[in-house]
Amino acid sequence: MKTKKHHLLIWVLLCLTLLVSSIAIAPQQETAAAPKTDAKLTAIKKRGYMVLGVSADYPPYEFHKTINGEDKVVGFDIDLARQVAKDIGVELRIKELGFDSLLGSLKTGKVDMIVSAMTPTPEREKEVAFSQPYLTVAQKVIVRKGEENKYRSVMAFKGQKVGVQKQTTQEQTAKDELSGAKVVSLEKVTDLILNLQQKKLNAVVVEAPVANAYVQTNKALTLANVKFTNADYGCAVAVAKGAPAYLANVNKTIKTVQKNGQFAKWQKTANTLMFSKQNFWQAYGSYFLKGTGITIVLTILGVFFGSLLGTLLALMKRAKNKLIKGIAVVYIQYFRGTPLLVQVFMIYFGTQVIHLNVSAFASAALALSLNSGAYVSEVIRSGIQSVAKGQSEAARSLGLSSKQTMRLVVLPQAVKTILPALGNEFISLLKESAIVSVIGVGELMFQTSVVQGSSFKPFLPLVIASLIYFALTLILSLVLRVFEKN
Amino acid sequence: MSMIEFHDVNKYYGKFHALKNINLTVERGEVVSIIGPSGSGKSTLLRTINGLEHISSGQLLVDNFDLADAKTDMNKIRKNVGMVFQHFNLYANKTIMENITLGPIRVLKVSKAEAEERANKLLGLVGLQDQANKLPSMLSGGQKQRIAIARALAMKPKAILFDEPTSALDPEMIGDVLDVMKKVADQGMTMIVVTHEMGFAKEVGDRLVFMADGEIREESNHPKEFFQNPQDPRAKEFLSKIIHAD
Numbered sequence: 121m122k123t124k125k126h127h128l129l130i131w132v133l134l135c136l137t138l139l140v141s142s143i144a145i146a147p148q149q150e151t152a153a154a155p156k157t158d159a160k161l162t163a164i165k166k167r168g169y170m171v172l173g174v175s176a177d178y179p180p181y182e183f184h185k186t187i188n189g190e191d192k193v194v195g196f197d198i199d200l201a202r203q204v205a206k207d208i209g210v211e212l213r214i215k216e217l218g219f220d221s222l223l224g225s226l227k228t229g230k231v232d233m234i235v236s237a238m239t240p241t242p243e244r245e246k247e248v249a250f251s252q253p254y255l256t257v258a259q260k261v262i263v264r265k266g267e268e269n270k271y272r273s274v275m276a277f278k279g280q281k282v283g284v285q286k287q288t289t290q291e292q293t294a295k296d297e298l299s300g301a302k303v304v305s306l307e308k309v310t311d312l313i314l315n316l317q318q319k320k321l322n323a324v325v326v327e328a329p330v331a332n333a334y335v336q337t338n339k340a341l342t343l344a345n346v347k348f349t350n351a352d353y354g355c356a357v358a359v360a361k362g363a364p365a366y367l368a369n370v371n372k373t374i375k376t377v378q379k380n381g382q383f384a385k386w387q388k389t390a391n392t393l394m395f396s397k398q399n400f401w402q403a404y405g406s407y408f409l410k411g412t413g414i415t416i417v418l419t420i421l422g423v424f425f426g427s428l429l430g431t432l433l434a435l436m437k438r439a440k441n442k443l444i445k446g447i448a449v450v451y452i453q454y455f456r457g458t459p460l461l462v463q464v465f466m467i468y469f470g471t472q473v474i475h476l477n478v479s480a481f482a483s484a485a486l487a488l489s490l491n492s493g494a495y496v497s498e499v500i501r502s503g504i505q506s507v508a509k510g511q512s513e514a515a516r517s518l519g520l521s522s523k524q525t526m527r528l529v530v531l532p533q534a535v536k537t538i539l540p541a542l543g544n545e546f547i548s549l550l551k552e553s554a555i556v557s558v559i560g561v562g563e564l565m566f567q568t569s570v571v572q573g574s575s576f577k578p579f580l581p582l583v584i585a586s587l588i589y590f591a592l593t594l595i596l597s598l599v600l601r602v603f604e605k606n
Numbered sequence: 607m608s609m610i611e612f613h614d615v616n617k618y619y620g621k622f623h624a625l626k627n628i629n630l631t632v633e634r635g636e637v638v639s640i641i642g643p644s645g646s647g648k649s650t651l652l653r654t655i656n657g658l659e660h661i662s663s664g665q666l667l668v669d670n671f672d673l674a675d676a677k678t679d680m681n682k683i684r685k686n687v688g689m690v691f692q693h694f695n696l697y698a699n700k701t702i703m704e705n706i707t708l709g710p711i712r713v714l715k716v717s718k719a720e721a722e723e724r725a726n727k728l729l730g731l732v733g734l735q736d737q738a739n740k741l742p743s744m745l746s747g748g749q750k751q752r753i754a755i756a757r758a759l760a761m762k763p764k765a766i767l768f769d770e771p772t773s774a775l776d777p778e779m780i781g782d783v784l785d786v787m788k789k790v791a792d793q794g795m796t797m798i799v800v801t802h803e804m805g806f807a808k809e810v811g812d813r814l815v816f817m818a819d820g821e822i823r824e825e826s827n828h829p830k831e832f833f834q835n836p837q838d839p840r841a842k843e844f845l846s847k848i849i850h851a852d
Contacts, residue, residue, distance in 0.1 A: 514695035517656055518709040518761055519685035528708065532699045 160363035161208070164232055169211040172201040173231030175219040177308060177573030180329055180390035181237040181355075184570045186403050187393075191410075194393055196386035197235040197355075200254060200377065204233070204357070207373045215480075217560040220287060220307065221465075223247055226360060228472035233370070234358040237327065239289040249361045251370045253354020254383065259293050260331035261344040262316065262324045271323060271344040277301035283312040283321040289353045290325040297348050298325075310572035314579055316341065333394055337576040394574075404571045404581070411567030412588055414481075418563055419550045422488030426549070427542070429489060430496025435526075437501060448497070455494035460555050463487050468559045484556035484563075492549050499545060503538035504530060543600035547593050554589075564588060607670055609634045609765055609796045610655060615664035617650060617820075624650050626820040628664070634764070637797045639807035639829065642817035643844055648800040651817070652767050655798065656680075656687045669764055685713055688758030688766040692773050694750040696742035702729075702753055703738040706760045714761065721760070728756040732786050748779025752786050765796035772803055784810075804848060808833055816841045 164170045174197065176182045182195035193214050205212035215231050222238070225231045226248055240250040261282075263271055270276060278300030284291040286305040294303045304321060306312055313334055315321040323344065326334075335341050357370050377383040436448035455463065467490075468483040478486070507530050515525040557566035568585040572578050610632040617625035625647050632638050640648045653659040655668055657680040666673040668683050696705050706728060707721035716724075729735045732752035742750055751771055758766050768787070772780045784806055791797055791810050801807060807814055807829055814829040815822055818840040826832035836842045 508695075510691060510693055510695035511697060513658055514689070514691060514697070515708075517658065517684055517687075517689035518757070519681050519713040520709065521681055524712055528712065529697050529699070 155365050158363045158365040160232075160360060161366040161369065164208060164210055164366070167210070169213050170205050170208065170232040171213045171215050171230070172198075172205075173215050173217055173222050173225050173234045174198070174201075174236045175222060176214075176216050177310065177569050178237050178330065179333055179394045179574055179576075180387070182235075183394065183574040184407070185393050185396075185574060186398070186406065191406060194390065196255075196383065196390045197237060199386040199389075200357070200374070200383065201233065201235040203377055203382070204235075204370050204373045207376075208369055215560065216562070216566075217480075218307065218558045219285070221468075221559055223358070224465075224469055226358060228469050229360070230469075230472055230477075232359070237355050238358055239353045240356050240358075241289065241292065244358070247361075248358045249363070249367055251357040251359070251367060251374055253356045254374045254378065255355045256352050257355065258328045258352055259290055259325055259348050260328045261346045262313070262326065262331050262334060262341050263322065263344045264316065264319070265340050265342045267322070268342050268344050271346060274298050274346055274348065275300075276346075277323060280322040281320070283315055283324040285309055285312065285326070290327070293348055293350070293353075294325045297350070308569060308572070310569060310578040313338070313341070313576075314582075317578070329391075334576055336395065400575065400577075400580070404575060407567040407571050408564070408584060408588060411562060411564035411585075412592070414562050415550070415553055415564040416592070418481075418485055418488060418553045418556065418561070419546070421485040422492050422549050422553065423546050425485075425489035426492030426496050426545075429493030430498075430500055433493060433497035434500035434504065437497065438504070452494045452497055455491050456498075460487065460491050460552055461558065463491055464556055464559055480556075480559045480561045483559060484553075484561040487556065488549060488553060491552075492545060495545050496542065499541040500534070500538055503534035503536075503541070506537040507533045540600070540604055543597065543604075546600075547596055550592055550596065551589060608632060608667075609636070609669060610798070611665075611667040613665040613667075615654070615666055616662050617647075617654065617659065618662045624820050625654070625661070628822060630815065630822060630825075632765075632796065632798060634796055635794045636812050637791045637795075637799065637810055638813045638815060639811035640798065640800045640815045640817060641802070641804070641807055641844075642823075643840075646817040647820040648817050649769050650820075652769050652798060652800050655765075655767055656684050656689055658689075681713070685761060686764045688761055688763035690751070690754050690758055690766060690768045690771050692770040694742070694747070694754045694774075696750055696753060696757070698742055701739050701741055702734070702745070705742065705753060706757045709757070709761050725756070725760060728759050729753075731759070731789065732756045733782070746779060747775045748782050751775065751779075751783045755783075755786055755790065759790065763795075765798065766790070768797065768799040768801070770800050770802065772801065804833065816844070818844070 174182050174193070176184055176193045180195055181197045182193060185192055185194050193216070198214070202212045217225055219236065222234050222236055223244065226234055261271065274297050277298040280301055281304055282294050282298055282301040283304045283306060284294050286307055291303065291305050294301060306315070309326055309330060312321065312324045312326070316324050317340060331343060335343055357374070359367055359370060433448045433452060436444050437452070439445050464484065464487045467487045468478070468480060471478040471483065511529055511533065512525050515529045516522070520528065553563055554565035557563060557569065560566065564585055568581045571581040575581065608631045612628045612630040615625060615628040616623070628651065640651065642648050650659055654661050654666060657673060661674060669686055671678050671683050673683070697708065700708065703722060703725055706725040707718065710716040710721040710724070711718055726735065726738070729738060732755060734749055734752055737745060737749065745753065771787070772783055775783065780803070784803060787806065788810055799806070799811070811829050814826045814832050816824040816838065824832070824836065824838040824841050833845065836845055
């Protein structure tokens, strides 16, 4: 009961600050006369839709919820974005990304705006343009229950490990105000909470709405009574720079929904949705199912095209032509010598730089294929080398061409060595596919983090995901063993 | 025209001088044995004839084709010059029948039926009619080598190169293989045989070539005389060791 009162109080305060800040900002905005339209706005209108970039694992701002059996991205950020699109007169399309990928996506034009609990910071303002804040929030410190008395001031965190979400306002706050604390930055709030529960962290700094949600749903956690001096930050909509009319449109929508109380209603709805109790399997089973399906499809695509490419590369590497050979050598070296994570980003954002709009799924499939191609080519090459030299000498001595020799004598024998190694490659590809969750492909790992975020259960979804991966690789290795026997 | 002509042929592996100024002519229908200590360049010499090794300088004519000429289609020469290897090199993934018919079907474009008919005759020649559907791994070394000879014959070559065909065999298998080689020689096939079988060189060979250190040290048109009275000191030394070993 106490926590609930506390929670309500925060919201009342919040709404008050919002009201005050909106009044304060309003006159400034009106004096700046924005042009009627700009290239960006025209382009969006012409297209008929705009793309929202969001990291939908941050309730109540944005999160997944199954409503009437259908998976939806909800939260007041989403409502606001939808209103912005409606006011411009276009349809809204939602693109889910990791929080770290948001700014990159906006800059390269993959998305048209970010509404994802993002706070304007000087660093970010260098990259993109921000609207006026649509929400002002306080920062809170979550600690394990029973330890709240240890942390009564910002000075109490000296030498303590304090977790924050990477590249967020809380990261800055913790570094600036919790003097002497060891600040640990992680990608996701769910990971932070998990670390806190496992005593790997002693405190976590998050925004008040999120903090309240976790404390309410998790009996082992509570809020520390710590006040930050400079802790109230605004959340704003980010758009690309150089589009004043577009930005003015966004600001106008924000002002309207704050004045007419619409935004407050959205917040209420989001909170209700966030805390509505559901059976875990009923609520989230479909996420795992969908994620597993996409993981399997991605792996099959990667394996198929990777094998084709790998065969081609292996043959190129054996070519007499130095240029062809060189291309294959450099390619293989590059894709085996750089992390898959980097390759995924390179392809997803790189295609945008050269003005190709490739979807996250296609980028992921491409990255996995290109990457596995490099490994498969080495598997095939060593398979070919394992065939005794005498076999091809005999074939050549009887007048078979080098192509015939390869096709009729060498490759059929190489397959015996290649198949088991190829099987291992497929198993590792299945596991590696988890990496593409960073660009928002809805495969198993991505869905897991969605469930972590919206269920406020950071650990259980991980256990489920690991069991699913394990089952998949187990089935795959059994299938391969049957194949090898034949 | 001679079948094979070496004119001042040299072969280097990097700095190593593997073949030194080779001059050798093999007439059609001739059986030439090449003997000499190991590392003397016998196998290298043999392998230059069908282009498995390239020559560094000089001229090498095989069936009137110039092997040093980049325009020469090696596959045409290989079609006409068969080879039998020390380690047989039967295609491990193919049956005996497929081993013998692969070349005729793929290179000579003979129909499968025709190729198999001829293969059966050749299997008769080498005494292994009943092995056609087995895989090479199921045969003994001597049987494998006889199949390898049948495989070479199936291409109807103008010459066959034998690279130490009995060196990897158990002693009791050697006789069968040599018998088959004698039969082939009797049919008038041009044969160049790198061998350690002095009996074969003495009895079957028309001519004998002794190599040491990459050079042809002695050549004899009368192998029997060579074995009784070698001229070259290295040949004398070699023969004395062989006889002691026997």
